[in-house]
Amino acid sequence: MTTNPVGTAQNNADQSKSDFDFDAIGIGAGFAGLALIHYLRETGLSVRILDRGSDVGGTWNWNCYPGAATDSESYYYCLTFSKELLQKWSWTKRYPGWKETQAYMKFVADECDMWPHIQFDTEVVEAEYMADRGGWQVKTAGGETLTCQYLISGMGMISEPMIPKIEGIESFEGSIFHSSRWPRDLDYAGKKVAVIGSGSTTVQMVPVLAETAQNVTVFQRTPNYILPAMQRPMTAEWEKEIKDNYDAIVQKCRDHSFGMAFDSPTGRTVEGTSLGEVQRVFEENWKGSFRWVFETFDDLLTNREANRLASEFITTKMKEQIDDPEIADLVAPNVDDYPLFAKRPPLDQGYLKSLNRHNVTLVDIKKKEPLVEITADGIKTTQNSYEFDIIVLATGFKAYTGALEAFPIRGDQGETLNEKWQRSSDSIMGVCVAGFPNLFIVTGPQAPFANLPTSIEQNVIWISRCIQKMRHEGYNVFKPRIEAEKEWTAHTADIHNQTLMACGDEVNSWMMGANRDDKGPRVLIYFGGANAYYDRMDQSADEGFPELEFVKLDK
Numbered sequence: 271m272t273t274n275p276v277g278t279a280q281n282n283a284d285q286s287k288s289d290f291d292f293d294a295i296g297i298g299a300g301f302a303g304l305a306l307i308h309y310l311r312e313t314g315l316s317v318r319i320l321d322r323g324s325d326v327g328g329t330w331n332w333n334c335y336p337g338a339a340t341d342s343e344s345y346y347y348c349l350t351f352s353k354e355l356l357q358k359w360s361w362t363k364r365y366p367g368w369k370e371t372q373a374y375m376k377f378v379a380d381e382c383d384m385w386p387h388i389q390f391d392t393e394v395v396e397a398e399y400m401a402d403r404g405g406w407q408v409k410t411a412g413g414e415t416l417t418c419q420y421l422i423s424g425m426g427m428i429s430e431p432m433i434p435k436i437e438g439i440e441s442f443e444g445s446i447f448h449s450s451r452w453p454r455d456l457d458y459a460g461k462k463v464a465v466i467g468s469g470s471t472t473v474q475m476v477p478v479l480a481e482t483a484q485n486v487t488v489f490q491r492t493p494n495y496i497l498p499a500m501q502r503p504m505t506a507e508w509e510k511e512i513k514d515n516y517d518a519i520v521q522k523c524r525d526h527s528f529g530m531a532f533d534s535p536t537g538r539t540v541e542g543t544s545l546g547e548v549q550r551v552f553e554e555n556w557k558g559s560f561r562w563v564f565e566t567f568d569d570l571l572t573n574r575e576a577n578r579l580a581s582e583f584i585t586t587k588m589k590e591q592i593d594d595p596e597i598a599d600l601v602a603p604n605v606d607d608y609p610l611f612a613k614r615p616p617l618d619q620g621y622l623k624s625l626n627r628h629n630v631t632l633v634d635i636k637k638k639e640p641l642v643e644i645t646a647d648g649i650k651t652t653q654n655s656y657e658f659d660i661i662v663l664a665t666g667f668k669a670y671t672g673a674l675e676a677f678p679i680r681g682d683q684g685e686t687l688n689e690k691w692q693r694s695s696d697s698i699m700g701v702c703v704a705g706f707p708n709l710f711i712v713t714g715p716q717a718p719f720a721n722l723p724t725s726i727e728q729n730v731i732w733i734s735r736c737i738q739k740m741r742h743e744g745y746n747v748f749k750p751r752i753e754a755e756k757e758w759t760a761h762t763a764d765i766h767n768q769t770l771m772a773c774g775d776e777v778n779s780w781m782m783g784a785n786r787d788d789k790g791p792r793v794l795i796y797f798g799g800a801n802a803y804y805d806r807m808d809q810s811a812d813e814g815f816p817e818l819e820f821v822k823l824d825k
C-alpha cells in the first residue's frame with residue numbers, strides 16, 4: 271500500500287516499453303482514472319493519469335460545496351472490479367457526502383497501489399494525434415510534452431462549468447464563483463449569500479448554507495420536479511444484507527436501464543391501470559431516490575399521460591412541505607410546462623423545508639423579476655436591488671462534451687473535437703470519434719446517462735478488450751469508422767425522439783446541451799437503456815470491434 275500522491279514521469283513502474291512515454295495517458299483521476307489504472311495495468315500497459323487537481327476524486331474533488339452528496343445510493347456508487355474491496359469498505363449512509371466518496375476513492379487508490387500512476391496539478395492544454403507515429407502528443411500547462419499510443423479521456427460528463435453571461439459579473443466586490451469551484455476556506459457563517467440557479471446543486475447546497483448564513487437568496491428561473499432523497503444511516507443489518515448480496519447487486523446494476531441496483535422494469539404501465547391503483551403504487555413507493563421513477567411504472571418516461579400523473583403526484587408532495595402557498599406555486603413546476611425528466615430531477619435532503627425558514631428567499635427571475643445585472647455589492651433585478659457578500663453561480667455544466675472542447679484535441683485531419691462538434695456531437699457509443707484514431711472517451715456524448723461508476727467500468731472494460739486485441743494481433747492504430755458513427759448517431763437520435771427527454775430543449779436541459787449559450791441543443795444521451803448499451807458493447811468486443819478499422823503502421 272502506498273500513498274505517494276504525485277507520480278513522476280521517471281517512475282519505472284509505468285514507463286512504456288514502446289517508443290512513447292506511456293502506452294496510455296488518461297486525463298482525469300476520478301472514477302474513470304482509477305478504473306483505467308486497474309484494467310489497463312492488468313492488460314500490461316504503462317499508464318499515466320494526469321489531473322489538474324491535487325487529489326483523486328474528479329467530481330468529488332471539485333464539487334466540495336456544502337451539502338454535496340451522491341444521488342445514487344452509496345453501495346452501488348462504486349467500482350466493482352474487486353470483491354475484496356467491496357467487502358472491506360463501509361459506507362456510513364444511504365447517500366455519502368463528497369468527503370466520504372472521495373475517501374472511498376483514496377481507499378481504492380491505496381489498496382490497489384495506484385498513486386504512482388497519477389500525476390496531479392497537471393492541466394492538459396493541448397493534444398494532437400501524430401499520424402506518422404500512430405500516437406498522441408499531450409502538452410501540459412506546466413510546459414511538459416508527453417507522448418502515448420492511446421489517449422483516454424476520463425474527464426467526466428459533468429465537469430466543465432457553465433458560466434452565465436450576466437451583465438456586470440466582473441464588477442462584484444465580494445466572493446463570486448461557480449458551485450464546482452467552491453473555495454475550501456470560505457467562511458459563509460453570518461454572511462448574505464446569493465445562489466443563482468435552482469438545479470440539483472442548489473437543492474443540495476441551500477439547506478446546509480441556511481443553517482449558518484445570515485440569509486440565502488435563490489434566484490430561480492425554471493422550477494424543477496424535486497424528488498425526496500430520504501437520507502438514512504447505514505445500519506449493521508443493512509450493511510450485512512448488502513455485503514451478503516454484492517454479486518447480485520453488481521449484476522442488477524449491469525442489467526438496469528440506468529445502471530442502478532433497482533427492481534425494474536416492473537412489468538406495469540400506467541396505461542391500462544386504474545387511477546386509484548396508480549395512486550396506490552405511487553404512494554407505496556414514495557421511499558426516496560430515483561427508485562420512485564423506475565420502480566412504479568415502466569411508461570413514465572415515454573407516455574405523456576403517465577408522465578403527467580407522476581408529475582402531478584410529485585408537485586403535490588412538494589407543495590405539502592411548504593408553508594407559503596405562493597412559494598409552493600413558485601418552486602413546483604406547472605405540469606403543463608414540461609414533463610418529468612425533460613430536466614434531470616434533483617433529490618431533496620431538506621431544500622423544500624428550508625424555503626420555510628425566515629432567512630431563505632426564493633426569487634422568481636423568470637416571470638416576476640428578471641435579473642438585470644450583478645453590481646459591486648449584489649444583484650439587481652427589474653424589481654429590487656439585493657446586497658450580498660457571496661454569489662454562488664450554481665448554473666450547471668457544459669455536459670458530455672464541455673471538457674473535451676475546453677482545449678484543442680486535434681485528430682488526424684487537424685480538426686479539433688470542438689470544431690467537429692459544432693452542430694452535432696457524434697460518436698460511436700460515446701467511446702470513439704471518427705477522425706480521432708487511438709482516442710478513447712469514457713462516457714462521452716451519446717453514451718447513456720446512468721449510475722456513472724457502472725457505465726465507467728463497462729466503458730473501460732471495452733477499451734481494455736480493444737487494446738488487448740490490438741496487442742495480440744499486432745495492430746498499433748485503430749481508426750473509428752465514419753459509417754459506424756453515423757449509424758450510432760442515427761440510432762441514438764431515433765430513440766431519444768421516442769422519449770419525453772426530447773422536450774429538454776424547451777427548458778434549457780443540460781441533457782440536451784440546451785443550457786449552453788455557445789452551441790445549439792442536440793442529442794447528447796443514449797436513452798435506449800444502459801443495459802442494452804452494455805450488451806451492445808459486449809457484442810462489439812465479441813465480434814472484434816467492427817466499428818473500428820485496425821491498422822499495422824510501419825514505423
Ligand code: NAP
Binds near residue numbers: 467489665
Ligand atoms: P443545472 O441542473 O444545469 O442547473 C443550473 C441552474 O442554473 C438552472 O436552474 C438554470 O436555470 C440556472 N441558470 C443557468 N444559467 C442561468 C442564467 N444565465 N441566469 C439565471 N439562471 C441560470 O446544474 P446543477 O444544479 O449544477 O446540476 C447539474 C447536474 O449535475 C445535475 O443534474 C446532476 O446530474 C449533476 N449533479 C449531481 C449531483 C449528485 O448526483 N449528487 C449533485 C449536483 C449536481 P434554467 O433551468 O432556467 O436553465
